[in-house]
Amino acid sequence: MKKKNIIIFIAIVVIGFVIYNGGCNFSTANINDVKMCTSVNDNQCASDNSVFSQGTAEIFVSCHLNNAPNDTDVEFAWFYYGQEKVAIDAVKLNSGDNIGTINLQSSLSRPNNGWPIGEYEIVITILETEKDPIIKKFSVK
Secondary structure (H helix, E strand, O other): OHHHHHHHHHHHHHHHHHHHOOOOOOOOOEEEEEEEEOOOEOOEOOOOOOEEOOOOOEEEEEEEEEEEOOOOEEEEEEEEEOOOEEEEEEEEEEOOOOOEEEEEEEEEEOOOOOOOOEEEEEEEEEOOOOOOOEEEEEEEO
16 A cells, blocks of 8 residues: 555656656657748748749648647748858747647748849757657749
């Protein structure tokens, strides 16, 4: 009987510790259907492009955020590879009260002198989770 009480006591302590420290994050949220394009409809790209011209007015990336609990934060970080990796912009979107599958998109407008020719990437991260970010590479020619 004492052994059973000790096990119950340890279980209660462990559960209390987890709750006290913010719980565990076992989010099933995930991202898929990542596409890049020059225009969106309902926050989504119809097709996926990986090469854009210097004159492209705006470059979009879209994705589905699936199984997201409310207030899920997703970051879109844009990078250019010149002599070294350069951060261009980062945008954080929040799902708010929406749950389930949500269409998300982020975009960058053409710089005044046009897009520098080269390689780029967008890194899409579901924040506050252990999930690996989604990396989508594209180029401007």
